[in-house]
Amino acid sequence: xxxxxxxxxxxxxxxxxxxxxxxxxxxxxxxxxxxxxxxxxxxxxxxxxxxxxxxxxxxxxxxxxxxxxxxxxxxxxxxxxxxxxxxxxxxxxxxxxxxxxxxxxxxxxxxxxxxxxxxxxxxxxxxxxxxxxxxxxxxxxxxxxxxxxxxxxxxxxxxxxxxxxxxxxxxxxxxxxxxxxxxxxxxxxxxxxxxxxxxxxxxxxxxxxxxxxxxxxxxxxxxxxxxxxxxxxxxxxxxxxxxxxxxxxxxxxxx
Amino acid sequence: xxxxxxxxxxxxxxxxxxxxxxxxxxxxxxxxxxxxxxxxxxxxxxxxxxxxxxxxxxxxxxxxxxxxxxxxxxxxxxxxxxxxxxxxxxxxxxxxxxxxxxxxxxxxxxxxxxxxxxxxxxxxxxxxxxxxxxxxxxxxxxxxxxxxxxxxxxxxxxxxxxxxxxxxxxxxxxxxxxxxxxxxxxxxxxxxxxxxxxxxxxxxxxxxxxxxxxxxxxxxxxxxxxxxxxxxxxxxxxxxxxxxxxxxxxxxxxxxxxxxxxxxxxxxxxxxxxxxxxxxxxxxxxxxxxxxxxxxxxxxxxxxxxxxxxxxxx
Numbered sequence: 001x002x003x004x005x006x007x008x009x010x011x012x013x014x015x016x017x018x019x020x021x022x023x024x025x026x027x028x029x030x031x032x033x034x035x036x037x038x039x040x041x042x043x044x045x046x047x048x049x050x051x052x053x054x055x056x057x058x059x060x061x062x063x064x065x066x067x068x069x070x071x072x073x074x075x076x077x078x079x080x081x082x083x084x085x086x087x088x089x090x091x092x093x094x095x096x097x098x099x100x101x102x103x104x105x106x107x108x109x110x111x112x113x114x115x116x117x118x119x120x121x122x123x124x125x126x127x128x129x130x131x132x133x134x135x136x137x138x139x140x141x142x143x144x145x146x147x148x149x150x151x152x153x154x155x156x157x158x159x160x161x162x163x164x165x166x167x168x169x170x171x172x173x174x175x176x177x178x179x180x181x182x183x184x185x186x187x188x189x190x191x192x193x194x195x196x197x198x199x200x201x202x203x204x205x206x207x208x209x210x211x212x213x214x215x216x217x218x219x220x221x222x223x224x225x226x227x228x229x230x231x232x233x234x235x236x237x238x239x240x241x242x243x244x245x246x247x248x249x250x251x252x253x254x255x
Numbered sequence: 256x257x258x259x260x261x262x263x264x265x266x267x268x269x270x271x272x273x274x275x276x277x278x279x280x281x282x283x284x285x286x287x288x289x290x291x292x293x294x295x296x297x298x299x300x301x302x303x304x305x306x307x308x309x310x311x312x313x314x315x316x317x318x319x320x321x322x323x324x325x326x327x328x329x330x331x332x333x334x335x336x337x338x339x340x341x342x343x344x345x346x347x348x349x350x351x352x353x354x355x356x357x358x359x360x361x362x363x364x365x366x367x368x369x370x371x372x373x374x375x376x377x378x379x380x381x382x383x384x385x386x387x388x389x390x391x392x393x394x395x396x397x398x399x400x401x402x403x404x405x406x407x408x409x410x411x412x413x414x415x416x417x418x419x420x421x422x423x424x425x426x427x428x429x430x431x432x433x434x435x436x437x438x439x440x441x442x443x444x445x446x447x448x449x450x451x452x453x454x455x456x457x458x459x460x461x462x463x464x465x466x467x468x469x470x471x472x473x474x475x476x477x478x479x480x481x482x483x484x485x486x487x488x489x490x491x492x493x494x495x496x497x498x499x500x501x502x503x504x505x506x507x508x509x510x511x512x513x514x515x516x517x518x519x520x521x522x523x524x525x526x527x528x529x530x531x532x533x534x535x536x537x538x539x540x541x542x543x544x545x546x547x548x549x550x551x552x553x554x555x556x557x558x559x560x561x562x563x564x565x566x567x568x569x
Contacts, residue, residue: 097343098366
């Protein structure tokens with residue numbers, strides 16, 4: 001069975017119905033988190049730093065933190081939540097008794113993770129706007145990077161989840177993968193000014209640098225060939241991982 | 256695909272179906288034909304291959320060998336079309352515990368792409384049919400096991416299926432709830448649905464099923480109407496009591512036309528007339544001292560007899 005748009009949407013809607021019940025509780029932290037970051041690091045740490053990358057430190061932080069929000073929004077959804085649905089609640093075992101296929105479930109979950117990423121990243125974007133930290137009209141293009149970031153981290157996360165032997169091991173995914181990305185992807189300092197040689201190549205291979213650079217380009221209003229590379233990286237990596245995850249999901253839900 | 260209903264076309268037709276997991280045959284060479292409008296029972300001990308068989312029938316698990324047609328369509332090739340016309344109640348109650356029964360029914364219905372107006376009507380009907388309307392808006396996690404079971408069945412009926420597959424519908428429920436569910440299942444059959452259920456409760460099978468297949472170790476070992484199987488395998492009456500092997504020999508010496516079945520110290524004797532054996536037993540004991548049960552033979556006896564408990568012809 002292949003992919004069907006309407007069946008995929010029914011999977012997305014299932015998650016949306018559950019989220020709608022708890023949206024107030026879910027949404028509030030989305031707004032507090034950026035406020036805390038911007039005040040503590042931007043205004044606190046920023047007071048000791050005159051400028052970074054040609055702008056004030058708090059302005060320097062905003063594009064990267066929007067991407068981090070989107071990354072976290074997607075990652076929590078496709079790791080813990082998908083794992084629980086797969087292994088504990090067995091939700092998929094009842095969904096596949098209907099005309100919904102494993103492919104529909106995979107893509108429905110990814111679409112939902114993109115939605116969560118957009119709520120998180122979009123929330124940060126709005127808060128930054130309220131703080132007067134969105135520089136100009138071109139920065140609105142960054143809104144397009146948020147779902148792309150969601151797509152990429154949903155694809156990475158779900159590929160990992162489908163092979164995850166135990167739920168406890170997700171802490172490794174967060175502390176050994178997402179946290180270093182958070183710290184070394186040009187969010188807190190421009191890595192090309194502080195790292196050199198092989199480390200720059202390592203950062204180039206890792207995923208978070210690309211949406212961060214795209215968002216910065218939108219904020220600065222200057223797209224370059226690097227932006228094309230960044231966008232291509234995100235799309236090719238996501239599609240590749242989803243293609244691989246498709247086979248795994250089919251196997252997990254059939255046998 | 257046939258558009259017009261065909262009375263002679265079986266709802267389920269499985270030929271030579273085998274499923275192998277890591278070189279071990281969970282189901283082997285199964286043939287199954289279920290005509291429309293009947294209740295068919297797949298009976299077997301735990302691990303007999305009942306659930307694996309069901310999973311192959313609704314197309315979640317692919318047979319290693321053999322062919323399965325549902326509604327005349329090959330399941331592997333027409334999976335969506337087949338599933339649109341059947342409903343499955345899994346062995347475990349899988350539902351969104353933080354949502355209400357009503358929500359669960361709506362969400363499940365949307366997987367079938369049922370339009371919202373029709374869906375609302377079906378949800379209302381099912382809440383009434385399974386008598387869950389009063390608590391329809393309570394979170395599922397606050398509800399009893401019997402309630403959840405009824406909700407599971409209601410969910411599998413949301414697409415008005417022609418074929419209903421029930422995997423152990425009443426396991427773990429109390430007797431009153433089981434009786435209530437049985438009457439619902441009979442009601443569904445009365446509405447013209449074809450029902451395939453698995454169970455290891457023989458009383459359930461005897462009450463509900465027109466046809467049963469007993470499977471053990473992945474193989475079909477008997478098939479037929481429950482009463483027919485009892486007639487074929489055993490005699491109509493049973494006498495059940497505790498006794499030692501020596502006593503058994505003395506009691507049944509010279510007796511013919513009976514079947515005996517022993518589990519531990521318990522002996523069951525099946526015969527046309529169990530009265531004379533009871534008389535012998537009372538003579539042996541010098542009175543009516545031993546608890547002995549006289550009853551008609553049932554499907555459970557057949558099941559015990561054919562699935563491995565030592566059976567000897569007397």
